[in-house]
Amino acid sequence: MQKYTARISTLVSTLFTAAALLLSACGKLNIGEFASYVSTFEAEAAARGQELHVDNLVIKLDSSLPNTIRAQCQERPFATPTIAVNQTIWDKSSDEDKEALLMHELGHCVLHRDHKKGDFPDGTAISLMRAVSPYGKSYEAHRQYYLDELFDNND
DSSP states (O other), X not given: OHHHHHHHHHHHHHHHHHHHHHHHHTTOXXXXXXXXXXXXXXXXXXXXXXXXXXXXXXXXXXXXXXXXXXXXXXXXXXXXXXXXXXXXXXXXXXXXXXXXXXXXXXXXHTXXXXXXXXXXXXXXXXXXXXXXXXXXXXXXXXXXXXXXXXXXXXX
16 A cells, blocks of 8 residues: 555656646746847737737747748747747848847747748738748838738738
8 A cells, every 4th residue: 555655646746746847838938138029029019909918938049040040930849939049140130130030930939820922013022921031121111011911810
């Protein structure tokens, strides 16, 4: 009987440890120098009638990403969503390019949007969620449209 009691005690202890680990993964926010971009994301959502509070996300600079990847939303089961940002590209980017990049990745990690294919006839990206998202002059010129489209619930 003592043998079974010890096993049950070990099992209960293991279950409590697993539950604590799962709960600690929820609600984690570690965004450091990216906080102003997340605030802009939340404000732009609010301006379009969406109540949005980002409270479970990690954003970090990553020097190991290849130069072909500007940033990447990483979502794994039981883990906090993470945006890895290519440090080399980030360091060389304008403020507008940084905003466009993070709005795109927040679209993946927070809004759960997939890439959207297509261009307008003039070659302008149809969506901020295009695989190669607009940046530079294109993003600046069409910022309002891209943000409207990003937060459009009909997509």
